[in-house]
Amino acid sequence: MSEIISNKLSLHKGRKIERVRKLRGWTQSDLALKLGVSKQAISKLEQSENIGDEKLTEIATALGVTFEGLRDFSEEKVLYNTNNFYENCGVSASNIVANVENINNPLKETIEMFERQLEQARKELLEVVKQNMSSK
Structure with a gap:
């Protein structure tokens, strides 16, 4: 069946x-x-x-x-x-793991770059807010 x-x-x-x-x-x-x-x-x-x-x-x-x-x-x-x-x-499994690590490494670097850019944008925004608050 x-x-x-x-x-x-x-x-x-x-x-x-x-x-x-x-x-x-x-x-x-x-x-x-x-x-x-x-x-x-x-x-x-x-x-x-x-x-x-x-x-x-x-x-x-x-x-x-x-x-x-x-x-x-x-x-x-x-x-x-x-x-x-x-x-x-x-x-082999070790070859696959090594390739995955190589693939993820550029991804990690890209994430770190975006995090740095985000932090810079936060600082710039904070500066603009401070300037607006002091001009009022």
């Missing part, structure tokens, strides 16, 4: 859209914005078992995947491709 349900879900195009959307880290609102529709339309779409190829192509483009990738999406393929990618490219 669970095999029948599993097969039914693997063919469910709306659920494929939902899974790809979630893997991208997007909300229904994010996808709705990309497609120019309401969040409710995305919810309804993700519940649809059958979606035409033209609409599926539009959704795939919005999600940044190929039509075939979305149409043929399955959790098993994602896991298989992910496992094989990491096994065959020499990526």
Whole structure:
């Protein structure tokens, strides 16, 4: 019985859209914005078992995947491709952590720069307020 349900879900195009959307880290609102529709339309779409190829192509483009990738999406393929990618490219957890630290470092510097600019703007505003108070 669970095999029948599993097969039914693997063919469910709306659920494929939902899974790809979630893997991208997007909300229904994010996808709705990309497609120019309401969040409710995305919810309804993700519940649809059958979606035409033209609409599926539009959704795939919005999600940044190929039509075939979305149409043929399955959790098993994602896991298989992910496992094989990491096994065959020499990526280790320590390499990933090092890359994340490199990515976050410029972000940290940018935040520090904005904090300095904000502090300078506060000082300038305070000076303007003091000048206005003394001229009254």
